[in-house]
Amino acid sequence: MDEVLKVLALIGSTREGRAGRQVGQWFAKQARERDDLELAVADLADFEFPARYPARATPGMTAFTSEIDRADAFVVVTPEYNRSFPASLKQAIDFAYDEWQAKPVAFVSYGCRCAGLYAVEQLRVVFTELHTVTLRNTVSFNLFDTGPDGGPRDEAARQSVGPMLDQLVWWGHALRAARRARPYVA
Known part of the structure; x- marks a missing residue:
């Protein structure tokens, strides 16, 4: 197998009092136990994004899209707010375009009762438009059933x-090899 796969975990909630950071840290701990991937974590709360989409990219937007460009694969950590995903996540996703293309995306979702699955289904539509491959397997759990480590x-x-990371690594290597063999055409 090629060099280690570069995976970016993206924490999508920026609300005060959010569970996203703890869920993201729990997931990162699990992922870092593997030797077939190199995990980086990008918390949207740590980026300076403009309130409106500007004519030219800001330094915060450029820093974010550079993180997306460097990654071979993604894990989006998302809550479900009112049967959807956070506006902060949509804004960040839209700052990049080419950087997402021909790369796999997996999901870790949490929410009340529905375990964040409504958010995931809507994100699948968004990421399909960006020419990614979204994975079938997810990690999803009820926020009211969270343990002290932030996980389910x-x-x-x-x-x-x-199993989700097994699929992500497979798709990540397959798509990276394909991008190297032939540039992706959107």
């Missing part, structure tokens, strides 16, 4: 990280 208490949900 449910053992099945905890165990779903491995």
